[in-house]
Every structure is written in C-alpha cells, then in structure tokens.
Amino acid sequence: MTGLVAAQGRPVGTMGRMASTAPLPLTVGFDLDMTLIDSRSGIAATYRALSAGTGVPIDDALVVTRIGPPLETELAHWFPAEEVPAAADRYRALYPSHAIAPSTALAGARESVAAVRALGGRAIVVTAKHEPSAELHLAHLGIEPDTVIGRLWAEAKGEALREHAAQVYVGDHVGDVRGARAAGAVSVAVTTGPCDAQELREAGADVVLADLTGFPAWLRAFEAARAA
Incomplete structure (x- = not known):
C-alpha cells in the first residue's frame, strides 16, 4: 500500500483538499437602527x-x-x-x-436572527450606536445576537465583519453597504431606513429587500448555494 490513508479510507491529501474547499461557518452581521429596530x-x-x-x-x-x-x-x-x-x-x-421603551422591533427582525441560528450560524450586530445602548435595545426587545460591536461606521464596520469572518452584512444605509464591501461580505440592504432602493444599489448593495421579512428565505437560498 502506498501513501497514508485516513481512518475513513480516503488518502490524506484528498482530505486536505476537501477541507480547504469547505465553506466557513455562516456568520451574518446586522446593523441595528432602522434595520433590526425602529428607534x-x-x-x-x-x-x-x-x-x-x-x-x-x-x-x-x-x-x-x-x-x-x-x-x-x-x-x-x-x-x-x-x-x-x-x-x-x-x-x-x-x-x-x-x-429604550419607545423603540420597537422592525418586521422580520427576530425571525431573521432566528434564521441564522436555524442554519447553525452566528448572528452579530455591528452598529454606530454606543454599545451599551445597543445592548439595552436588544435585551428589551428579546433579540439575542451572539455578539454586539458598537461605535463603528461605514468602512470601519468592515474591520469587525472581517474579524468575525462574516459572509453577509445587512443594513439600511449606504454606509452599511460600504462596510459590507470593505469586508468582502455580501451586502443585503433593506429600505426601512433613510436610503431608498436606488441609492442602496448605486452604493453597491448586492441584494435590496423592502424589509427583513424576506431575509430568512433569501438566507436559506444563499446558504444552500454556498454549501453546494
């Protein structure tokens, strides 16, 4: 017998090639204001x-x-x-x-975070808001991301997204699109904030949704394609 063979009967070299092409675990970043919550x-x-x-x-x-x-x-x-x-x-x-008390969850917010978890992924919030304030909002509304990172805007959001290996970033502002692009992540934009669909597309958004209610279905299709 020539060459090393793994326990499953595959050559070690083949396993190495398979491991190198396996997709990274799913991580999705979300903006906070006017993406997850109406503040x-x-x-x-x-x-x-x-x-x-x-x-x-x-x-x-x-x-x-x-x-x-x-x-x-x-x-x-x-x-x-x-x-x-x-x-x-x-x-x-x-x-x-x-x-905190007057602010509400936007349609599809809880379901979108749950959709990430249902696919075995991690949901992180990357926001320009003061981090303790962001955490208060999320706790009050029962939205439970894995991590919250505050005080970042536009391209600076890309640093946190890269650090957490996020494949997708969801936001409502052209600054969020810039953050996603800086991280090499797919930019999913929603028109629940101050920027309309045309502005978001012109800024480079890969996907534009009316709101988060359509995000879980989009994410399932995205993850299926990524795993194929």
Missing part, C-alpha cells in the same frame, strides 16, 4: 431632552430622517465643534431613560 421615537425623545437640558434648539423630526452616521456627526449640526463631545456624553446618559 426613531426614542431618538427623538432623547434629543428633546437634550435640547431642554442645554437650551439648544434641535429639530428632532429632522434628526430622525438621517439616522445612521455616528452621534457626533448629527450633534455637529446643532452644537459648536468644541461642545460636541460634552453633548454626546450628555445624550448617551439620557438615552436609556428616554429611548
């Missing part, structure tokens, strides 16, 4: 409290039309640059008591 009412309430406490007028109705980028980006529209860090600290302190 507009909670964010608006927090901005109203911030405005009342600082005396700075803030149009909370306008604020919630552009949810996605980091908090400091929005605060810079209302506060001088030197006051933004203190305003951000104050906003984050106000957030738990004003934003």
Whole structure:
C-alpha cells in the first residue's frame, strides 16, 4: 500500500483538499437602527431632552430622517465643534431613560436572527450606536445576537465583519453597504431606513429587500448555494 490513508479510507491529501474547499461557518452581521429596530421615537425623545437640558434648539423630526452616521456627526449640526463631545456624553446618559421603551422591533427582525441560528450560524450586530445602548435595545426587545460591536461606521464596520469572518452584512444605509464591501461580505440592504432602493444599489448593495421579512428565505437560498 502506498501513501497514508485516513481512518475513513480516503488518502490524506484528498482530505486536505476537501477541507480547504469547505465553506466557513455562516456568520451574518446586522446593523441595528432602522434595520433590526425602529428607534426613531426614542431618538427623538432623547434629543428633546437634550435640547431642554442645554437650551439648544434641535429639530428632532429632522434628526430622525438621517439616522445612521455616528452621534457626533448629527450633534455637529446643532452644537459648536468644541461642545460636541460634552453633548454626546450628555445624550448617551439620557438615552436609556428616554429611548429604550419607545423603540420597537422592525418586521422580520427576530425571525431573521432566528434564521441564522436555524442554519447553525452566528448572528452579530455591528452598529454606530454606543454599545451599551445597543445592548439595552436588544435585551428589551428579546433579540439575542451572539455578539454586539458598537461605535463603528461605514468602512470601519468592515474591520469587525472581517474579524468575525462574516459572509453577509445587512443594513439600511449606504454606509452599511460600504462596510459590507470593505469586508468582502455580501451586502443585503433593506429600505426601512433613510436610503431608498436606488441609492442602496448605486452604493453597491448586492441584494435590496423592502424589509427583513424576506431575509430568512433569501438566507436559506444563499446558504444552500454556498454549501453546494
């Protein structure tokens, strides 16, 4: 007999080739605001409290039309640059008591996370939001990802997605598409946030869905093709 033979009767070299082509375990990343949750009412309430406490007028109705980028980006529209860090600290302190209870899960959110688990995969949340605030939202709404990574935006999200070997990233903003592309992940975009389907496609989204209700079926097809 020539060559080493594995216990199952396959040559070791063949097993090595098979192992090298096996797909990595499924990992799916999700954005939080306006992807998994509708946080507009909670964010608006927090901005109203911030405005009342600082005396700075803030149009909370306008604020919630552009949810996605980091908090400091929005605060810079209302506060001088030197006051933004203190305003951000104050906003984050106000957030738990004003934003968690009014926010709701978006249609298909729980089912989408469950779909990842049903396929033996890991679901992670990668968000620009302050991580403790994100965790409060998820716990309140009974959405249980494996990992939550906060304070990342656009291409910086790609770093976390690569670290966790995510094959798919789901988001509602062109910044989320940029994060997916930076990680080499499939970009699945939903139109539940501030960006419409055309904007998301032009940014490079691979798949555009109206909302997350269509995601579990898409994911099952994606995983079947990946395993074929």
